[in-house]
Amino acid sequence: MGTRGLSRWVIAIPMALLAIATIYPLLFTLNVSQKTRREYVLDRFGLSNTFGLDNFVDAWQTSGLGTYALNSTIVTLGSVALLLVFGSMAGFAFSQLHFRGSKAAFLLILGALLVPFQVVMVPFFRVLGQIGLLDTYPGLVLAYTAQFLPFTVFLMTSYYSRIPGEIIEAARIDGASTFGIYLRLMLPLGRPALVSVGILNALFCWNDVLISLLTMQSADHRTLMVGVTALRGQYSDNIPLFAGGVVMAALPVLVVYLFFQKQITDGVTAGSTKG
Amino acid sequence: MPAALSNGTRSRRFSTRLAAVAIAPLVLTLAACGAASDDGGGSEGGGESGKLVVWDWKSGDPTAKAYVDAAKADFEKKHPDVEVEFVAQPFDNYYTLLGTAIESGSGPDVVLFNGGAQLRDRVDALVPLDDYLGDNEERLAGWEAFQDADQTYAVPITLQGEPFYYNKKIYEEAGLDPEAPPTTYDELTDVCEAIAKIDKDCFSLGNKEGIGMEFHLSTFGPGVFTPEQYDAWLAGDRDWSSPEVKQLFEMWVQQNEDGWFNDGVNSTAMFMDEFTKFQGGESGNVVGLISDVAHWKSFDEFLGDDLGVYPGPIVNEGGQSLMPAEGGIGYGVTEWTADKELAYDLVDSLSSTDALTAFYADAGAIASDTTIDTSDSGIPVVADIVSWLPESKPNLHTVLSADTLDLLHRLSQQLIDGKVTVDDALAQLAASDK
Amino acid sequence: MNTSRLGTRTDAGDPGSARVPGGTPGATTPPSTRTGQRAAGSGRRPRWTEDRVVPYLLVLPAVLIVVLLRIVPLVMGANFSFTGDGDANGAWVGLDNYRTLWDDEVFRTAMKNVGLLLLALPVAVAIPGLLATFLFLKVPGYRLYRSVYFFPVVLSPVIIGAIFNVVLSFDGPANQLLEKVGIEPIDWLGDSTYAMFTVIGVHIWATFGMALVIFMAGFATVDQSLLDAARSDGANLRQTVWHVIIPELSQTIQFVFVTTMIGMLTGMFGLLYIMTGGGPGGATYLPELYIWTQQGQMNRPALASAASMVLFVLMLVVGFAQLRLLKRATKES
Incomplete structure (x- = not known):
């Protein structure tokens, strides 16, 4: 290929700049989080003179981010579990089993990808209220499951469709039932995809603000991201405290990303390439 | 997808009828019934006696702690068995959350409101309180902001007003007399010219939300209008094509063109950036508040003795120099609460003299309670502000509907941006404000 | 074979077909017959055998959630969009x-x-x-x-x-x-x-x-x-x-x-x-x-x-x- 030597380095320069532009905002936030409120008011953009964990501690303690983090964890784990179970079941059925209405059901679920949350927002909460799940953990878990299920089903269907049908035929010949095939064959085979899609969904749930804000009305049910955004209200001008909250909320996510980078990117790509 | 779509259309005709019968008629009433009976959805709230839920955006602040504690203690004396839970919601989304609660018919028993349009738009979900008020009517001030069609829907706990704050140090640097703030628009113009010369902003202004324009209207309005015109505006007789209204809008454009404000007015958030700039000594003046936020207490923290205050300057011959003020925030009782009297008792505690004294002292709010002594605040400007209150008149902007305010916000940004003319803007506002 | 299929049908048609996960009905049918049945399936009416029902059970939770929390709200919202706000709350206002x-x-x-x-x-x-x-x-x-x-x-x-x-x-x-x-x-x-x-x-x-x-x-x-x-x-x-x-x-x-x-x-x-x-x-x-x-x-x-x-x-x-x-x-x- 025609890029060797100098030209590769020429391309590398804008790419390096872009890389800086990608992490700069995070470093900027980290810097702000090191300032006191007073320091910020007097010099908003300069480098912080102080270094400390005060804003982290304040955000964690006085703003109750600790409780919120626990809520986020509960809800995220619950949602991911449901998403993976329902997603893999449907994905297996859509990709490998032949049944009447399969196409319509698949299109129905896929079509839900095209329904922005705001479109159903008003009636959605009425339905949730009517089944008595507003302001409860199961309610939020269900809301997240509904939100991210279409994407999950799509990726799992796509992944399972790459598994050759002969494997399933062979299992049938060995006398396995359809459900047995799901449990003993598809779940283990789908592990790489399940891990990737699970992590991706965990990120989505963890990062959500809108759905959580509206579903969880009482303060002790609030999730972390809502708690963090509440630090930056019209009535609070303590930007360094907010920055501290941002850094703390983003930290677990970044750690997860650094550890599971490959699984995450695999999950994203599960649906993109031909089988 | 086609299957889903055709299903949807087929069932629509049936469910349309269903909606007319069941879903649609008076959602609020339905919601209220739902909450009162079993489903309600509220594991908390919903209004069983034994627990009351309060929504606000204040109780999370450390400065409001003494206030909340005092109110709780007062209520506990009256009803030792009833638990009270305060839920501090993020202000940005407060009314959206409240809307969801009203829709679903489950939610808080007692709610904090800003006076004006936000309250008036939701009176259907609130209990008229006139029969409960008793002595409070005398003791507290600022009721008008919480009334609609002669009924009272919330009890004021603070007064809100907009004085001009200024930084004496910057006045001095600009060669101005720090003890003689401007009293007329001409003097203010001179002040701004002098401050421009030392490379500071005359005013810090953040109009990202469009609220800068609200303050502009209400603080320069008294100096432009005659008292009769002012009262007519408040009474609903608003002539958007009058020369005075046009003058007010032209002042907004002119001030921006003359460089009175910081750069990037439309991208500067009022409560986070505008006041930060003033506190940081980047400007000579700012239009601030007297309660909640951006007030004497928070400015004092940074400017100390350099902080000064003055009421809006006189612009026209017939104009007045006054600080507009009215009820700021207040508590109302929701329609769906189980025991309305119990809920009002909590509102009563939340507006008790003890609680409000704590709120004044810690949070820096001018409380609605006229019996509170404010002479010992240690912050000189408070005495000035309190002394202006008796002559205050309600804000010009709070009598506008939420719709018209929203339009005003957008037009004020377009005026700064040069995307609309004053005449065009006024025509749009006149059409909206009917 | 006909009898056995009829039997399975009643079993699986039972609303509480909890035995499906056990996989026993499938096991009773000889593999060769099953394959033949599948091949002929396209031409004939489907029967309610275990492997006919299970696919529906597998997609049921996903479909149910999407219908209940996306499609139903969508239809409700469509109805709601023809009613008024404020004083006209609930009244039919057409377009x-x-x-x-x-x-x-x-x-x-x-x-x-x-x-x-x-x-x-x-x-x-x-x-x-x-x-x-x-x-x-x-x-x-x-x-x-x-x-x-x-x-x-x-x-x-x-x-x-x-x-x-x-x-x-x-x-x-x-x-x-x-x-x-x-x-x-x-x-x-x-x-x-x-x-x-x-x-x-x-x-x-x-x-x-x-x-x-x-x-x-x-x-x-x-x-x-x-x-x-x-x-x-x-x-x-x-x-x-x-x-x-x-x-x-x-x-x-x-x-x-x-x-x-x-x-x-x-x-x-x-x-x-x-x-x-x-x-x-x-x-x-x-x-x-x-x-x-x-x-x-x-x-x-x-x-x-x-x-x-x-x-x-x-x-x-x-x-x-x-x-x-x-x-x-x-x-x-």
Whole structure:
């Protein structure tokens, strides 16, 4: 290929700049989080003179981010579990089993990808209220499951469709039932995809603000991201405290990303390439 | 997808009828019934006696702690068995959350409101309180902001007003007399010219939300209008094509063109950036508040003795120099609460003299309670502000509907941006404000 | 065989067919018969055997959730959009809400901005595509870039919006940088000429990592021998990209187009809400934000429902063609 030597380095320069532009905002936030409120008011953009964990501690303690983090964890784990179970079941059925209405059901679920949350927002909460799940953990878990299920089903269907049908035929010949095939064959085979899609969904749930804000009305049910955004209200001008909250909320996510980078990117790509 | 779509259309005709019968008629009433009976959805709230839920955006602040504690203690004396839970919601989304609660018919028993349009738009979900008020009517001030069609829907706990704050140090640097703030628009113009010369902003202004324009209207309005015109505006007789209204809008454009404000007015958030700039000594003046936020207490923290205050300057011959003020925030009782009297008792505690004294002292709010002594605040400007209150008149902007305010916000940004003319803007506002 | 099937049918038809997971009914049928039955299945009426029922049970939870929490609200919202707000709450108003929308300048701006998003779509696809090509060609430091570029994807849009609010403020770091290189500062979020582009730019910043890794995966499937052939023919980079890589990646490119479009049309609310709130002067409204504002601040849920229906139909129109592509990308159908 025609890029060797100098030209590769020429391309590398804008790419390096872009890389800086990608992490700069995070470093900027980290810097702000090191300032006191007073320091910020007097010099908003300069480098912080102080270094400390005060804003982290304040955000964690006085703003109750600790409780919120626990809520986020509960809800995220619950949602991911449901998403993976329902997603893999449907994905297996859509990709490998032949049944009447399969196409319509698949299109129905896929079509839900095209329904922005705001479109159903008003009636959605009425339905949730009517089944008595507003302001409860199961309610939020269900809301997240509904939100991210279409994407999950799509990726799992796509992944399972790459598994050759002969494997399933062979299992049938060995006398396995359809459900047995799901449990003993598809779940283990789908592990790489399940891990990737699970992590991706965990990120989505963890990062959500809108759905959580509206579903969880009482303060002790609030999730972390809502708690963090509440630090930056019209009535609070303590930007360094907010920055501290941002850094703390983003930290677990970044750690997860650094550890599971490959699984995450695999999950994203599960649906993109031909089988 | 086609299957889903055709299903949807087929069932629509049936469910349309269903909606007319069941879903649609008076959602609020339905919601209220739902909450009162079993489903309600509220594991908390919903209004069983034994627990009351309060929504606000204040109780999370450390400065409001003494206030909340005092109110709780007062209520506990009256009803030792009833638990009270305060839920501090993020202000940005407060009314959206409240809307969801009203829709679903489950939610808080007692709610904090800003006076004006936000309250008036939701009176259907609130209990008229006139029969409960008793002595409070005398003791507290600022009721008008919480009334609609002669009924009272919330009890004021603070007064809100907009004085001009200024930084004496910057006045001095600009060669101005720090003890003689401007009293007329001409003097203010001179002040701004002098401050421009030392490379500071005359005013810090953040109009990202469009609220800068609200303050502009209400603080320069008294100096432009005659008292009769002012009262007519408040009474609903608003002539958007009058020369005075046009003058007010032209002042907004002119001030921006003359460089009175910081750069990037439309991208500067009022409560986070505008006041930060003033506190940081980047400007000579700012239009601030007297309660909640951006007030004497928070400015004092940074400017100390350099902080000064003055009421809006006189612009026209017939104009007045006054600080507009009215009820700021207040508590109302929701329609769906189980025991309305119990809920009002909590509102009563939340507006008790003890609680409000704590709120004044810690949070820096001018409380609605006229019996509170404010002479010992240690912050000189408070005495000035309190002394202006008796002559205050309600804000010009709070009598506008939420719709018209929203339009005003957008037009004020377009005026700064040069995307609309004053005449065009006024025509749009006149059409909206009917 | 007939009797045995009849027996199974009654069993599985039983509402509480809890024995299905045990798998016993399948085991009783000789394998050879089962295969024959499947082959003949297309010609005959299906019977309720275990492997006929289980597929439905497998998709049931997913379908149920989507119907209950997406389709039902959608139909409810459609009904609601024909009723009034405020004093007319619950009353039938016909198409009044839709007329209000049509007359509302803010809503029209929101629709225009949707058009702008569609125009920006090719850019949002080309940027990660180009970057992926460079990474594929292993420019110096490519491993590092690959990790770093994905970074923003894992952050919440609300947080990204809040950070960029400060970075892009008039006296903020972005303009300080411009000043250093001698360019006039820009009011990124306060000038209606730029504000929408700024938000789109931040959205691309926040999501290009996602498209990038999809492209990278696509590159992994490119036939190496084709590249070698191109090289021995003396093709330059541009020719290689144009004649080898793009045709090889057509499926990936389609997929990125679809996902990027969905992301742009459904995922920009958080950024807009925090960064501009629709301002200045309503210039950066999108339908999602409009719905949110009407529902909350303006307390007009019925009008919000009407706007929701318009957005839904718009998504259908734009998405329908794309859905076909999505479907083709999977082997199902």
